[in-house]
Amino acid sequence: MRIITGLIFFLSTSWMVVAEEAHPKHEIRAVWLATIYGLDWPSRPAIDENGRTLQQQELCVMLDRLRDANFNTVFVQARLRGDVIYPSAIEPVARVFTGAYGSLPGYDPLAFVIDECHRRGMECHAFFVTFPVGTSKIVDEQGSLSVVKQRPHLCLRYRNEWYLDPGLPETADYILALVQEIVCNYDIDGIQFDYVRYPGKVFPDENSYSKYGRGASLEDWRRANINRLMERVNGWVKKEKPWVQVSSSPVGKYRRSASTPRAGWTAYDDVYQDPHAWMAAGNHDMIVPMMYFTHDEFDPFLDHWIEQARPRHMVAGLAAYRLNSSEGDWSLSEISSQIDRVRGHGADGCAFFRTRFVVDDEKGIYTRLKDHYFRYPAQLPPLTWMSGDDPPAAPSEIRVARDGNRLHLSWDTYPDGRDCTYTVYYSLADSLDTGRAQSILATGLRENGLSVTVSDGDERGYLFAVTASNRYRIESLPSYETYYYYSKYEK
16 A cells, blocks of 8 residues: 655645646656666676675665656667567566676566556556667677577668668568567557668668559658557557557657748658657557757657647656756756747657756756746546547545544555556645645555655644546546544544
């Protein structure tokens, strides 16, 4: 059962200090958790039981930090460069976990990340590096386990790096097989594609173009190859587990236009991504463009991305790593102003690259998020276009049991056994407004209980209510309200 320490006391005092601000009730608050080279996790391989324990503890500390700052989504890198973070029949386990390719660290890293995210009320999406399969050095190190050696007919070398050829139908088969492993075997909330693009205009795909181009221009043919991949993946995923989201992280500038003639490197014109087509055809549920640039380049594309996504979700990818002195030395105000504009323009949230820079509080970003932007929990926005289900029934009213200064809240689960998460609302007043983020005590709960530690203080009454949300984040009506009077002295 999840335990919240001192939260009711915090909320009761913060309402008196903080003026009414725009705190969204629904918002996606995400991080990318990079596993390649152990950039975010794990920082060291596990060669014995102690190493496994330290590896798992390291992840839990990061996830605790994210939960405490009211993050609700983790994009974990499940495929790196032709290697993965789970036991696969197709590609080797990444060596970052044990020091050797193909070797598990005594547990399943992907299953562990998913379980620990869910335990903390966060969704977990698996992100794939799609077409790149490694530098020549990585391919040599993987040896016979490398896809370049296993399936050389699918691979092309470009500027000392190997890629799957997007122009071959067999490449789509191969990528879909990797997706199927994860969706079938794990309780994942989403599949996200990174590097689902061509690496450059002079990519050596003449043979596949000659065979499959069928008179289309090279540019249109390349975009069509990626479009077909997205259609196949989404079609299979929605038949297998219709609540699993499909998304991608395209290049942060969509395309050049009359208003942005000097946009530079763009998704559509330079790497043959067409996110508008993915969204318009219903093959994506979310786009998370990597908008890793300052306001002069950021602003012109923000509205464009939001327009491409509607009515589905657009989440702005923000460059937390740029705060580091060796990565750009941005000021914290630059990121803050971007969050303000993302919210003000009606996007569905933000995702930060990378986790380590956030949890290590680079230039105070974690503190700013925790104390200001993410001061209150936020529900994930509903996936209305995906759901054919009716909203869940309202849960039973909350029962409260006291143990010293800890309140144990519980309620009955949904009667037909449908998977649900729960949101607990709270008020110190005579009424409870479930439309306000400030009223959320906890959300994303996967158990029908919550323990709250209440700091000793003045005697006061509390109102509690709970709602259930289905896998499409469609929320029920609230339960009947429960009134509980807390006194320093148990009566």
